[in-house]
Amino acid sequence: MNQIDTVRTRYSGDAVQRGVEEQIPALRRFARRLVGSNEEVDDLVQETVARALNAATQFQPGTALKSWLFTIMRNTFCTIYRVRQREHVGIEDAMAARLSIAPPQEWAVRRNEMQSALDRLPGQVREALMLIAIGTSYDETARICQCEVGTVKSRVNRARKALTEQLGDVSLR
Numbered sequence: 001m002n003q004i005d006t007v008r009t010r011y012s013g014d015a016v017q018r019g020v021e022e023q024i025p026a027l028r029r030f031a032r033r034l035v036g037s038n039e040e041v042d043d044l045v046q047e048t049v050a051r052a053l054n055a056a057t058q059f060q061p062g063t064a065l066k067s068w069l070f071t072i073m074r075n076t077f078c079t080i081y082r083v084r085q086r087e088h089v090g091i092e093d094a095m096a097a098r099l100s101i102a103p104p105q106e107w108a109v110r111r112n113e114m115q116s117a118l119d120r121l122p123g124q125v126r127e128a129l130m131l132i133a134i135g136t137s138y139d140e141t142a143r144i145c146q147c148e149v150g151t152v153k154s155r156v157n158r159a160r161k162a163l164t165e166q167l168g169d170v171s172l173r
Contacts, residue, residue: 016052016053016056016059016065017053017056019065020049020052020053020065020069023065023066023069024045024049026066026069027045027048027049027069027070027073028041028045030070030073031044031045031048031073031077034073034074034077035077044073044076044077044080045073047076047080048069048072048073048076051072051076052068052069052072055072113167114163114167117162117163117166117167118130118163120162120166121159121162121163124145124155125155125156125158125159125162126159127145128141128145128152128155128156128159129155129156129159129160131144131145132152132156138152138153
């Protein structure tokens, strides 16, 4: 091994590793310009550092380490970008997972079904159910309906059963 190879081997090992560690803040700033989220910044910096350390023997002493690292980062970003452009796996599934409520037309249909079912209930039964549904106590509902508390409970129970039969899978309990 000649003198140049000895210097290159010694420099490319520990010195490149120390130099890469010193450049991490600059790499993070450059990565922020390329990608959006902090997670993507971290991933890009990590991938760049891993590639740089794997290719440490290719670094030419006397050249700018920072420029070499930025070139690796830019090339890594371009590679990742090209791969993402080709891969569109799971996008529809990911979008479906983001939906937190059913589409509004389904709610409108269910509301209309519920209103029709409520309209088919006898007046006294519907009144008792609606009062209880809005949070009125059984005692207060009995006073409003001018009947006994047991009668209110019976009417509410009949209303729940009738609605369950008419609407099917909707839980009203």
